[in-house]
Structure formats: structure tokens, C-alpha cells
Amino acid sequence: MSPVTAQKLALRDRLLTARGRRPLLDVGEGARRTAEHLLAAPEVRRAATVAAYVSIGTEPGTGLLLRALADAGRRVVLPVLLPDGDLDWGTYRGDTSLAPARRGLLEPVDRLGVDAVATADVVLVPGLAVSPTGMRLGRGGGSYDRALARVPVGTFTCVLLNDDEVGVEVPVEPHDRAVTAAASPSGIVRF
Structure with missing residues (x-):
């Protein structure tokens, strides 16, 4: 294991432990505030298609955000985890359009192909932390690094986090992809 891989592993462990200790009421309130910031962002307001994801466990919540985007007439595409770890995409048509999948995920039932993420005006991704850059x-699976590599330069790519996960020094490997922003309950930080 390389030193950078070991550093990432230790940081992931620390961040996941902190998330596991976060009260569910805080997770819900954070999801509401993060959704408000994103829905007010000019990039999201003018987007026709938003690529997002269905949060699980103590991840910053996306349920309210997904419903609000769909209610506002946005086309929402969600990832489908493929056996090789890459991401296909499908259309969100409300909570009933989702089916249980591996690793406790909920995924859309239709398939648009791995390149569908490139059609999104906004790409919202999960994460554990983001650096000041x-x-x-x-x-650690590399699924979103592969997906972000397909997104055209200049697209608003934003990681959803808790406040204390923004501005963390993150070990970097050559395959890692940067995002252009981070959204948390305190607001949106653009890089």
C-alpha cells in the first residue's frame, strides 16, 4: 500500500467514525439547509438536467433535494453502480422509481449509459471531505472519479458534505478528480 493510499484510508476511517456519531436530527436538518442553498444557487436554478445520487445512512441527505428538483421540473439522473465499479445512470421519477440494489443503495430502474452524466448541467456527488482546492x-472505489472524468470542463460539479468536512487536507493520487464546489448546511463554497 502506498503512503498516500494509507493516508486516505486513515482519513476515511476518521471521517466515517465522525459521521456515525452525528445525531439523525442533525443529519436531517443539515440536509434541509444544504438543499435550500443548492436550490437557490444560480447554476442549479438554470439547469435543465441535474445528476445527483440517493444518500444512504448518515451521508448528507438528498431525499428532499431530489424531490424539490423534480418538482421544479428538472430532469434528475441518478447513478447505477455497475459490477466493475463504474456508474451507469437512470432517470429519477420520484421515490417509487427507485429499486433496492447492492450495498444498500437505491437506484433507478432504467438505464441511460455511462456517458449520460456528461449531459448534466449540474453534477452533485457524494464524498467524505474536500480540500481547499x-x-x-x-x-475509495473510484466510481465518481471515473464519472467526473466524463463531465465536460466548466460543468458545475459539487460535493455534498457536512460543514466540518469542507476545507480538509485531502491526500491526492493521479486519478483523483477535483470538483468546482462544495455544498454544506452553511452554504456553498466555490473553488
Whole structure:
């Protein structure tokens, strides 16, 4: 294991432990405030298509955000985890359009292909932390780094986090992809 990989592993462990200790009421309130900031952001207000994800466990919540985006007439595409760890995408048509999948995920039932993320005007991704320069730390599978590599330069790419996960020094490897912003209950930070 390389020193950078070991540093990432230790940081992920620390961040996941902190998330596990976060009260569910705080998770819910944070999700509401983060959704408000994103829905007010000019990039999201003018977007026709938003790529997002269905949060699980103590991840910053996305349920309210997904419903609000759909209610506002945005086309929302969500990831489908493929066996090789890459991401296909499908259309969100409300909570009933989602099916249980591996790893406790909920995924859309239709399939648009791995390149569908490139059609989004806004790409919202999960993460565990983001550096002051926009380098995102994910869970280590590389799924979102692959997806972000397909997104055209200039697209608003934003990681959803808790306040204390923004501005963290993140170890970086060559395959890691930066995001252009981070959204948390305190607001949106652009890089």
C-alpha cells in the first residue's frame, strides 16, 4: 500500500467514525439547509438536467433535494453502480422509481449509459471531505472519479458534505478528480 493510499484510508476511517456519531436530527436538518442553498444557487436554478445520487445512512441527505428538483421540473439522473465499479445512470421519477440494489443503495430502474452524466448541467456527488482546492475524498472505489472524468470542463460539479468536512487536507493520487464546489448546511463554497 502506498503512503498516500494509507493516508486516505486513515482519513476515511476518521471521517466515517465522525459521521456515525452525528445525531439523525442533525443529519436531517443539515440536509434541509444544504438543499435550500443548492436550490437557490444560480447554476442549479438554470439547469435543465441535474445528476445527483440517493444518500444512504448518515451521508448528507438528498431525499428532499431530489424531490424539490423534480418538482421544479428538472430532469434528475441518478447513478447505477455497475459490477466493475463504474456508474451507469437512470432517470429519477420520484421515490417509487427507485429499486433496492447492492450495498444498500437505491437506484433507478432504467438505464441511460455511462456517458449520460456528461449531459448534466449540474453534477452533485457524494464524498467524505474536500480540500481547499476542490480535491474530493470519496469512499475509495473510484466510481465518481471515473464519472467526473466524463463531465465536460466548466460543468458545475459539487460535493455534498457536512460543514466540518469542507476545507480538509485531502491526500491526492493521479486519478483523483477535483470538483468546482462544495455544498454544506452553511452554504456553498466555490473553488
